[in-house]
Amino acid sequence: MVSTTEGDRELLEALRRGEARSLAALYQRYGGKMLGFARRFVADQDAAEDVVIDLFRRWLERPPRVQDAERLSAFLATSVYHAAVDWVRRDRAERGQTPRLQTDPDSPGLNSVVAVGQDVPREVLQSRLARAMAQLSNQDRTLLETHYGHALTTEECMTLLQVSRAAFHQRLHRARERLARLLAEEERRD
Amino acid sequence: MIDRLDALIRSVGLPVRPETLAAAWSLSEEEPGSRRLTILVTLRARPGMDEELKRATVEFVEATRRLEGAIGSTWHRSAGDPLTFVLVERFAHRGAFERHMAADYFRRFQVVQAPLLAAPAEAIFLERPGA
Numbered sequence: 001m002v003s004t005t006e007g008d009r010e011l012l013e014a015l016r017r018g019e020a021r022s023l024a025a026l027y028q029r030y031g032g033k034m035l036g037f038a039r040r041f042v043a044d045q046d047a048a049e050d051v052v053i054d055l056f057r058r059w060l061e062r063p064p065r066v067q068d069a070e071r072l073s074a075f076l077a078t079s080v081y082h083a084a085v086d087w088v089r090r091d092r093a094e095r096g097q098t099p100r101l102q103t104d105p106d107s108p109g110l111n112s113v114v115a116v117g118q119d120v121p122r123e124v125l126q127s128r129l130a131r132a133m134a135q136l137s138n139q140d141r142t143l144l145e146t147h148y149g150h151a152l153t154t155e156e157c158m159t160l161l162q163v164s165r166a167a168f169h170q171r172l173h174r175a176r177e178r179l180a181r182l183l184a185e186e187e188r189r190d
Numbered sequence: 191m192i193d194r195l196d197a198l199i200r201s202v203g204l205p206v207r208p209e210t211l212a213a214a215w216s217l218s219e220e221e222p223g224s225r226r227l228t229i230l231v232t233l234r235a236r237p238g239m240d241e242e243l244k245r246a247t248v249e250f251v252e253a254t255r256r257l258e259g260a261i262g263s264t265w266h267r268s269a270g271d272p273l274t275f276v277l278v279e280r281f282a283h284r285g286a287f288e289r290h291m292a293a294d295y296f297r298r299f300q301v302v303q304a305p306l307l308a309a310p311a312e313a314i315f316l317e318r319p320g321a
Contacts, residue, residue, distance in 0.1 A: 020232070020314055027316040032220035039221070040214060046261075048221075049280075053228050056316060057278055060230050061268050077215035078208060085203065125202045133204075141207065148204040151214045160213060180195040 008069040018063050023056055030072075034080050041084035041150055047091075055083045081151075128190065132182035140175035147172055223320020226261065227287050231277040232312045239306040240273050246302045247275055253295035254279060259286025273308070 011029070014022035031052065038048035066075045133141060139161055146157040158168045235243040247265050254263035261280040268274035281287040290296055303311070 024314050031318045035221040037218040077211040145206045145210045148199045149206040151206040151210045180191040
């Protein structure tokens with residue numbers, strides 16, 4: 001189990017000073033956890049390694065800035081998540097929109113590409129979605145982040161929310177309906 | 191309406207909140223150690239020598255890819271400094287890396303790159319314990 005230690009503080013100091021070799025220490029200490037986390041968002045181990053190694057390559061050019069050792073895990077999680085999302089987009093483009101992605105029979109996943117609203121700028125769609133999501137309850141958001149964002153598995157989400165499989169699916173269905181209605185309202189407002 | 195929602199999210203993605211990512215992080219299993227080895231090599235070209243260094247680097251990367259035990263070899267030009275290149279070399283195990291260093295193409299690259307570099311190449315080894 002990785003925990004925040006005095007070693008993390010020293011590591012962050014070295015990273016802040018731009019000591020490139022501290023990246024090797026960071027990889028030794030957290031690489032396994034980062035790979036396991038990346039694996040949630042991409043199809044296989046090789047893809048997870050692509051994501052994590054590319055992140056380290058970017059940190060070599062621009063050292064990561066983490067102020068507080070207590071927030072290191074949160075920083076790594078967020079960094080790996082964004083790197084995985086970028087990787088998926090690139091992979092989708094390179095493979096002619098047939099990316100290597102995790103497929104979950106309960107979820108439509110990130111792997112089908114449907115171009116909608118092509119006449120509406122992407123930023124506008126993202127903004128509408130963010131505003132609609134902000135109006136949902138914490139539980140609804142967690143369900144949707146599981147279903148669409150692959151952040152959690154169905155089982156993890158059921159445990160987190162303390163609901164049965166049947167209740168998970170029922171609540172997810174309602175959450176999707178609520179989000180669809182809110183999105184329609186946001187669209188009308190625009 | 192749900193179909194349209196699904197299509198929209200597939201198109202633009204659904205952002206995940208930091209707190210959900212934190213929960214997912216804490217639930218994620220560490221990948222077991224591996225014999226794999228990744229090396230990040232930084233090459234800084236002398237001004238005016240970057241295109242020549244790029245050509246030599248591309249040749250080197252392509253030769254590395256043909257080595258048995260090499261998982262991947264890529265080169266990247268720094269977005270912030272066009273004179274800086276980063277090589278990402280991945281090997282299945284130390285043995286493959288040692289064969290890489292003993293290969294003719296490796297020695298040839300050492301000779302060719304020397305007059306093109308503004309500073310000695312820097313290498314960082316990414317390995318995980320338990321390998």
